[in-house]
Amino acid sequence: MRKHFHHHRKHFYGSTTLGEKGQVVIPAEAREALSLEKGEKLLVFGLGKQVIALTKLNQVEKILGHLENKLNNLKEVLRKTKNE
Secondary structure, eight states: OOOOOOTTTOOOOOOOOOOOOOOOOOOOOHHHHHHHOOOOOEEEEEEEETTTEEEEHHHHHOOOOOHHHHHHHHHHHHHHHOOO
């Protein structure tokens, strides 16, 4: 049985308006699809001068943890190679 992974698909969830205090509302469908919870920390990135991207802080932390493990493994390989 083949699993379907939807996390690589791109979706358009609607539009939002920048409020008076600079706030935006993420559409309910997007919040549900991305499992966003009230109070969850999001990082805001600017891609050029026209695009804003949001990502969950905990996802960035997971990626950094994974990269840190890979980097430590690579450092160990380099250390062993130098000692040969």
